[in-house]
Amino acid sequence: MEFKAKYITDDIKLSSYEDSFFKSDIMFDHHMLVWFISGETKIIQTDATYYFKTGDIFLIPRNQLATIINYPKHGQPHKTVVMHLSTVRLRDFYANIDIRNIPTISPKILVYNNHPLLQSCMSSLIPYFEMTDIPAEIASLKITEAISILRSIDKKIDYILANFEEPGKIDIIGFMEKNFLFNLPIEKFGYLTGRSLTTFKRDFKKAFNTTPQRWLTKKRLELAHYRLSQNKSKPIDICYEVGFENLSHFSFAFKKQFGYSPTQLLK
Numbered sequence: 001m002e003f004k005a006k007y008i009t010d011d012i013k014l015s016s017y018e019d020s021f022f023k024s025d026i027m028f029d030h031h032m033l034v035w036f037i038s039g040e041t042k043i044i045q046t047d048a049t050y051y052f053k054t055g056d057i058f059l060i061p062r063n064q065l066a067t068i069i070n071y072p073k074h075g076q077p078h079k080t081v082v083m084h085l086s087t088v089r090l091r092d093f094y095a096n097i098d099i100r101n102i103p104t105i106s107p108k109i110l111v112y113n114n115h116p117l118l119q120s121c122m123s124s125l126i127p128y129f130e131m132t133d134i135p136a137e138i139a140s141l142k143i144t145e146a147i148s149i150l151r152s153i154d155k156k157i158d159y160i161l162a163n164f165e166e167p168g169k170i171d172i173i174g175f176m177e178k179n180f181l182f183n184l185p186i187e188k189f190g191y192l193t194g195r196s197l198t199t200f201k202r203d204f205k206k207a208f209n210t211t212p213q214r215w216l217t218k219k220r221l222e223l224a225h226y227r228l229s230q231n232k233s234k235p236i237d238i239c240y241e242v243g244f245e246n247l248s249h250f251s252f253a254f255k256k257q258f259g260y261s262p263t264q265l266l267k
Contacts (some may be wrong), residue, residue: 006129009139011084014129018077022070023240025183027192031085031161032060033146039078042069043109044241046178055114057122058148061107061160062087063167063192065182069240081122083146087164093147094162103161110154117149151235169194173207180219183243186212220244221257228265237248 004016011030017039036056043050043060044067052058053073060066070078112118125142129135150157175193189212190200201212208215220242227238236247244250256259 001204002066005068006216008125008128008134009136011086011143012125012139013082014079015082016077017070018072022078023067025067025243027065027184028060028062031062032044033083034058034060035081035119037079037081038073038076040071041078043067045109048108050109050111053201057115057118059110064107065179065184067182067241070169081125083122083143085147085161086144089143090147091164093144099158099162102163107160112153115153118146118151120201121146121149167192167194172203180216181241181243183221183245218242218257221254224250224254224262225258225265228262232266238262
């Protein structure tokens, strides 16, 4: 995989994947505003799957689990402009804005298609990637512009951007049953359930009577078996969708669990 990235600041980058495929399971620490220049992306969350292409603009809220699969398309690399909307910056932005009684909602990916105001804001960043020594205040102004545009076109965006709460301690069984297909470090699962790593492992053992890694592998293989047998999907597709990092590891684990390979199941 050939990956290239250019930065205006740590919070604004132009990323490009020129290989045929890139997959990652991610939980973002900051809200991510993304503008597509070329390529395609498939984003899989627990209750929804999204497809994005050239011209699309979307926002991924922080602390959301997602499997992201990037593809070049029509001979063009997978290229995006990405803007981080960090908690520190958003606290500063909202410091003098009176927002009360922010309701608790379930954050999801927000899609803005190719909205002209957002597109103008994001595309205006392109010349800066070819320059050096960009004044920090210019980058700051561009992020402030993007936040202001979001607030003008989406009246509920404050419910996402102005909510600075961290994950609290939640039911570990319900959370893991819902999110087991995301291949993240155990520390991240602990954080999202409101636990330290030590507490998470202890509570997990009490709840499932096994280790997190063994339980995760078994659940992912069971889901893969179901999808292969019911949907006749390709093993390469199922492999990445259920949380494995490569086909060879998936095939080895599958055969060890069931006694036959994914290909043999399909036959």
